[in-house]
Amino acid sequence: MKSFFYARATDLQSALQLLSERPNAKLLGGGTNLIDLMRENIEQPDALVDVSGLPLDRIEASADGGLVIGAAVKNTALALSPLVRERYPMLAQAVLFGASGQIRNMATVAGNIMQRTRCLYFYDRTASCNKRAPGTGCDAIGGFNRMHAILGASDSCVATHPSDMCVALAALGAVVNIVGPNGERSVPLTEFHRLPGDSPQFETVLAPNELITGVAISPIAFARHSLYRKVRDRASYAFALVSVAAAMEVREGKVCYVRLALGGVAHKPWRAFEAERALTGAPADRRVFLAAADAELAVAKGLTYNSFKIELARRVIVGAFVELANRS
Numbered sequence: 001m002k003s004f005f006y007a008r009a010t011d012l013q014s015a016l017q018l019l020s021e022r023p024n025a026k027l028l029g030g031g032t033n034l035i036d037l038m039r040e041n042i043e044q045p046d047a048l049v050d051v052s053g054l055p056l057d058r059i060e061a062s063a064d065g066g067l068v069i070g071a072a073v074k075n076t077a078l079a080l081s082p083l084v085r086e087r088y089p090m091l092a093q094a095v096l097f098g099a100s101g102q103i104r105n106m107a108t109v110a111g112n113i114m115q116r117t118r119c120l121y122f123y124d125r126t127a128s129c130n131k132r133a134p135g136t137g138c139d140a141i142g143g144f145n146r147m148h149a150i151l152g153a154s155d156s157c158v159a160t161h162p163s164d165m166c167v168a169l170a171a172l173g174a175v176v177n178i179v180g181p182n183g184e185r186s187v188p189l190t191e192f193h194r195l196p197g198d199s200p201q202f203e204t205v206l207a208p209n210e211l212i213t214g215v216a217i218s219p220i221a222f223a224r225h226s227l228y229r230k231v232r233d234r235a236s237y238a239f240a241l242v243s244v245a246a247a248m249e250v251r252e253g254k255v256c257y258v259r260l261a262l263g264g265v266a267h268k269p270w271r272a273f274e275a276e277r278a279l280t281g282a283p284a285d286r287r288v289f290l291a292a293a294d295a296e297l298a299v300a301k302g303l304t305y306n307s308f309k310i311e312l313a314r315r316v317i318v319g320a321f322v323e324l325a326n327r328s
């Protein structure tokens, strides 16, 4: 591992100052992803600015009935928060489906949003990878691509975003709060992560001199009836092949409100807007759920080893809505 400068930020100003003073600096949350990448020499920052001790570790009910979640809130605290469990059960479930208890105790909300892909070729320095070394090619496209994307991929990169938490945040329409030298700004989570296009090395819209301060979720009454389903190769401690965050309100047999996002299928958490459109106002029955899944997956494209994900996604979506319909 390359040696690096380390500083612990005490407040937002000092964090931004340290970032601006050191061009190749990276922020450090719980370190559960970044330190692994540094050990493998995939990431080689000259400096680490530790933001895990900033006063951003609170989950607060906002005046409008929503929630504001600080960037340094640990994944465990988020999953166990009574406010989160009551108002947005899909979010608590998604976090609990991720990683292990020990990792969730260390990992932060901002670190989870910014975590990097688990594509094996990205971690293998002998492999060609446009994300790690732009312009070198992508060994996953002709290689073992079982875990890779079926939606929104490009000829440059077919990696997926590994977060569970972000899938729920995408479904909930969360907003990422950011601060930088020019002040504060907010970006919807669905627009925060990028599709790979021809520059997969750029994964988010966060500038190198900015940091995430937290995430805000608006009040969504029907999100109290929501769920997260994750299909993976092992029952625990594995990344999603396909995951689904879903919420639905049914009145007089018809879907009046619905949210759906998919994980494990794209370079970003995938908000299923096509499926939501197909469901809204339609009868809450299995036939409609299938048609909605098909509408979303019409543009899905399989690779050599991951075409099964298309049918898998279809079934997980339908299963989630059947369960929500039964509950209501």
Ligand SMILES: Cc1cc2nc3c(=O)[nH]c(=O)nc-3n(C[C@H](O)[C@H](O)[C@H](O)COP(=O)(O)OP(=O)(O)OC[C@H]3O[C@@H](n4cnc5c(N)ncnc54)[C@H](O)[C@@H]3O)c2cc1C
Pocket (backbone or CB within 6 Å): 026, 027, 028, 029, 030, 031, 032, 033, 034, 035, 051, 071, 097, 098, 099, 100, 103, 106, 107, 108, 109, 110, 111, 112, 113, 114, 115, 162, 163, 164, 165, 210, 211, 212, 213, 237, 238, 239, 240
């Ligand atoms: C074995 C293993 C299994 C896992 N399984 C899952 C899983 O199933 N599902 C899942 O969702 N996750 C999983 N994870 C990933 C885990 O959730 C992440 O490692 C974790 O969320 C990263 O959080 P962190 O605080 O440790 O981030 P760090 O490692 O500290 O940082 C990660 C990135 O976030 C950036 N960052 C940190 N704070 C900020 C900030 N305030 N603003 C901007 N950028 C910031 C860092 O610069 C870095 O680029 C797994 C991890 C491991 C090691």
Ligand code: SF4
Pocket (backbone or CB within 6 Å): 117, 119, 120, 121, 122, 128, 129, 130, 131, 132, 137, 138, 139, 140, 141, 156, 157, 158, 159, 200
């Ligand atoms: S899929 Fe993306 S991350 Fe994986 S090898 Fe190809 S370019 Fe690299």
